[in-house]
Amino acid sequence: MQRSEPDIRLLFVRIKEGDKEAFNRLFRLKYEALLSFAKNYLGDTGKAGEVVSDLFVWLWLNRAQVAEIDSPDIYLFKSVKNRCLNALRNKNKVVPIDEQPLPVQPSADNTPLSLMEHKELSARLHALIENLPTQQRQVFKMIKESGLSARQTAKILDLSQRTVETHLYKAVKKLEEEIFLYLGYSPRKKQMKKMLAVLW
Known part of the structure; x- marks a missing residue:
């Protein structure tokens, strides 16, 4: 389900003020989606995790600037995309296909x-x-x-x-x-x- 940008913007404002709980909540909300997105570029879960974790570390260290970001969702995904492309350029690698499993939600008929x-x-x-x-x-x-x-x-x-x-x-x-x-x-x-x- 898509989360509303105003909620994320509010978290960014609180993070700017040094609110660790807001930062942890943002991490919990966005980590998996950003990891899956990074895997589309890097293929490797470990490297994708490094890229996403690095972004969150950068966000906390540069929290004074985050409240000025207009579209946090777009900013997060674009930041991950740019970091992945930099990683690929640095290693001169080809982008492999990601292997994320499709979630299964069985119907009420559970035979x-x-x-x-x-x-x-x-x-x-x-x-x-x-x-x-x-x-x-x-x-x-x-x-x-x-x-x-x-x-x-x-x-x-x-x-x-x-x-x-x-x-x-x-x-x-x-x-x-x-x-x-x-x-x-x-x-x-x-x-x-x-x-x-x-x-x-």
Whole structure:
């Protein structure tokens, strides 16, 4: 679920005043999403963790400046992106595909067969997401997994909002088509969208 920017801005104001609890809360709210984002660039969880931790250390040491940041969510993701790109430039590495598992939320029908089918479909959908073109995969994960808006994603990736929305549309359309093929039949569109919403 997407968290509202005003809440994050308030945390930034409190951090500027030296509030350690506000800093810890920001860390708990954003660490996992930033780590997943960093892994898209670096592949390695350990290196991604170093980048994100380094950003939080920098934020605390430079807390006098953070209250001036207008869009904290965008600032955090852009900072991680820039640090990852610097790390890649320094090591002259190719960006590998991230291997974050897709969260599984079984339906109310918890029979062993339904759970097995859900697990199978979830694994299939995860594999399909990983095989999307790079930009589509990145946009899809930022919006559907990290909870960012299309506008925020566009600013972070230096793309137009329209381009981001197009990438998301193409990604969802491709996933729907592949799931249709995998199931062997074509459920009604509404049912399909509901299924995808549960799985991501």
